[in-house]
Amino acid sequence: MRFVTFEKSDGTVRSGLMLATELVIDLNEATNGRLPEKLIDFLEQSEENLKIAAQLLQHTLGDRGVYPLNDIRLIAPLPVPKSFRDFYAFEQHVKSARENRGLKMIPEWYEIPVFYFSNHLAIKGPEDKISKPVGSNMLDYELEVACVIGKQGKNIRADEAEEYIFGYCILNDWSARDFQRQEMKVGLGPAKGKDFATSIGPWILTKDELENLKSGKGFDITMKAKVNGVLLSEGNMKDIYYSFGEMLERASAGVTLYPGEIIGSGTVGTGCILELGTEVHCWLQPGDEVVFEIDRLGVLKNWIIND
Numbered sequence: 001m002r003f004v005t006f007e008k009s010d011g012t013v014r015s016g017l018m019l020a021t022e023l024v025i026d027l028n029e030a031t032n033g034r035l036p037e038k039l040i041d042f043l044e045q046s047e048e049n050l051k052i053a054a055q056l057l058q059h060t061l062g063d064r065g066v067y068p069l070n071d072i073r074l075i076a077p078l079p080v081p082k083s084f085r086d087f088y089a090f091e092q093h094v095k096s097a098r099e100n101r102g103l104k105m106i107p108e109w110y111e112i113p114v115f116y117f118s119n120h121l122a123i124k125g126p127e128d129k130i131s132k133p134v135g136s137n138m139l140d141y142e143l144e145v146a147c148v149i150g151k152q153g154k155n156i157r158a159d160e161a162e163e164y165i166f167g168y169c170i171l172n173d174w175s176a177r178d179f180q181r182q183e184m185k186v187g188l189g190p191a192k193g194k195d196f197a198t199s200i201g202p203w204i205l206t207k208d209e210l211e212n213l214k215s216g217k218g219f220d221i222t223m224k225a226k227v228n229g230v231l232l233s234e235g236n237m238k239d240i241y242y243s244f245g246e247m248l249e250r251a252s253a254g255v256t257l258y259p260g261e262i263i264g265s266g267t268v269g270t271g272c273i274l275e276l277g278t279e280v281h282c283w284l285q286p287g288d289e290v291v292f293e294i295d296r297l298g299v300l301k302n303w304i305i306n307d
C-alpha cells in the first residue's frame with residue numbers, strides 16, 4: 001500500500017491511501033472517522049490500522065472519500081515526523097566523497113553504522129520549492145532511501161528490526177557543503193549544513209511491497225537523480241553496506257524508537273555532486289529542477305529558489 005498526505009481544494013490536509021487507478025482515499029472520511037486524519041496518528045496503531053485500510057483498496061471514484069489525483073495536492077507523506085536520523089551506510093559514497101577531499105577511508109566506519117540527527121521540522125514534499133540557504137555557494141542533493149518506524153521498540157536486534165518498520169520512501173538530504181565543511185572542522189555538525197530542508201515522498205510504501213526485491217542487505221531497486229533533465233546519479237539500494245536492521249539496532253541501543261520516526265540510509269554511490277565532482281556538474285543554483293526516481297518508491301521532484 002502507498003500512504004500519502006494530501007491537501008484538498010478547500011485547504012484541509014488529510015492522510016490518504018493511493019490506488020493504482022490514480023485515485024486517493026481520505027482515510028478518515030472513507031472510514032467515518034475510524035482512521036485518523038493524520039498519518040503520524042495512524043502509525044501509533046499501525047498494525048490495527050493497516051487491516052482497516054486494506055479494506056479500502058477496492059474503492060472506486062464516487063465512493064465516499066475518494067478523490068482523483070488531479071484534484072488534490074500531494075505534500076510530504078509525513079510532514080512532521082517525530083525525529084529524523086540519517087545514517088552513512090553506502091561504502092562507495094563514503095570512499096568517493098572522502099577521496100575527492102584528499103582523505104583516506106576511516107577504519108572505524110566498518111565497525112559501527114553512524115548517524116546524525118537533522119531537523120524534523122523542515123520536511124518538504126513533492127513539487128515543493130527548496131530555498132537556497134543565504135550565504136551558501138555549495139548547495140547539493142543527496143539520493144537516499146528512508147524507512148519509517150511503525151512500532152515502538154528499544155534495544156532492537158537487527159534480525160528482528162523488520163517488524164518495527166512500517167514502510168519506505170525516497171529521501172533527499174539537501175546539503176550546504178560549505179556550511180558543513182566549516183562547521184565540522186570544529187568537531188560538531190553537520191547541523192547548519194543540513195537543517196534547512198529535507199525532502200521525502202511522494203508516498204510511503206509499506207514494507208511488504210518490497211519483500212520480493214530483497215538482495216544483499218538491501219533491495220534490488222534502482223535509484224536515479226536528474227538535474228534539469230540530465231541523469232547525474234544512478235545506483236542500487238542492494239549495494240548498501242549496513243542494512244536498515246543494523247541501523248535500527250544502533251539507533252535503538254539504550255534508546256526507545258517511536259512510531260513516526262524517520263531513518264535515512266545515507267547517500268547511494270554517485271548520489272551527490274560532492275561525490276561526482278564539480279567538473280561533472282556545478283553546485284545547485286536557483287532555477288534548477290532536481291528529480292529523484294526509485295523503483296516502486298516513485299518520483300520526487302523539487303526546484304531550487306532564492307530564499
